Amino acid sequence: MYVGMKSRAIVVVLMLFAGVLAFSEPAYANPTARYRQQIEQFKTMLAEQGNADSSGVAEKDRSLTDKWLQEAEVLLANGNADATGRRLRRVEYALDMIRVMVASANIDTLAEQQEVSFHNLNEQIKSLETEITQLQQKKTQLEKELQQTRQ
């Protein structure tokens, strides 16, 4: 009886898996739609990177990627799915690169700001140390003055 239930459970799982494959089949079966969807996703991602690239470090690459996206759209419109797939792969890799470049540039900018802050901190500490020296001199002078005044 136990063996029978196990077999039935395996059958159910296999049926579910088959159902999932059946429903997901159209996406694989229709690459044009998938590419179109990818193109839109990539456009959005490229735009996001454009907004994030405040230093313009990936400007040329973004431009090139956009050109590849446009080519992909043309190729897709011409029904050249293989070429479209290749362009979109370039775009995917380019977006990976751009994302890292922009992140790197932003971290670099932040590091520079922190270094400036540290420099200012040092300047501030130096200024304070100068002021402390002056204050110590003034304090000594005032202590003498107070002593003389009280005499």
Added chain:
Amino acid sequence: MKRIYKLVAPLVLMLMLSVVMACQPGPESEELLELERMLQDPKAQEISNTPGASRFFQESRQFRRLARESHSERNDSLSKEYAVLGTLRYRTAVAVASQFEAKQRLDAANSKLEDGNPVLRATNGERNKLVNDVNQLEQKIAEAVRNRSEQERLSAQSQVPQNQFQAAVVDNKLTVIQVQDRITEVEKVRAQALELKADQFAKALLDRADTQLESARNMVRTQPDATGMAMQQVEHAMSMYQEAKATSEPLFKEFERKMQPESRIASIRSESQNNFGGPYTITEYNGVRIVMARLFEPQSAELRFNTESLLDALAKLLKEYSEFSVSIEGYTQKKGGATDNLATSQLRAHKVREYLVGKGVSEGQITTEGFGQDRIRYTDSADNNDRVEVILRHNR
């Protein structure tokens, strides 16, 4: 045959070479060459060791291999495509390496800041403490300066009289003489003030000046070393005498004007009429006669009830015009014997004199006389003749 072989052999060789050449792949694409250069760069190894970048680096190498294979298979477009992908992966690895360096740089900067902040806090704290110390010192100095100034001021105040005292000691005799001379001058001014009746017109001021002058006299007498203070008192007294003199002078002039005999006679006539009434006031030579009718009980020297007010007014008038002589004449009505009436009239005159003297009128100013039932003034009412008549006359 050999000659043919010699001719054909190079051709065959060339043919074979051309076949071989034709079988070799073409030159590598620019993309592949670029990838090759990148991967051969000395920094490539360094990048490959960077955490997170190695994956992309390995992928780029794989794409180079695929590109080479495609190239060797004469599939140039695929080779180019793999080269592009390989390049992208390699540059991604470079970007990751850069990101890693930037992250290290950021961490270092943050670390420096974190290290610097306590230093800054400590330095700032030290500076604030010093500022506080300096402020407190300045306050203490200001307070000390104030105290010192106050002490100097008090010392100066105590030294001024001391100096005057010392100066007085040095020049004691001369100073005492000066004070005494000054007192003499003050006394002259006092006398002038008294001539102006300052004791009447500026009595309070004159009294204070007298007190001050007396104090100065005592000081010169008992404390000859304190002539400075004595001189100050003398000067104070002098100023008060002068003020009393100045106050009294216009009042005295007015008084003098009023004290002229004609003025006084006219004045006493006027006041008599006001106080006792026209019918009872009679003008006399250099004076006035006041008839105080019905003043006594009949045939008696006893004053009638409620006559004191009348006599009080008379006393006041006599005191005010003290330069006038007062003659009190007693009278009676005809009722009774003439001798008794004469005696009664004399008693009545005496009675009034006693009352007036009792009210402060000078006794030497007053004379009395009794006329009895002679000189009946009122015929309509006999009792009105129980009277005295007071004659006030200026002694000019």
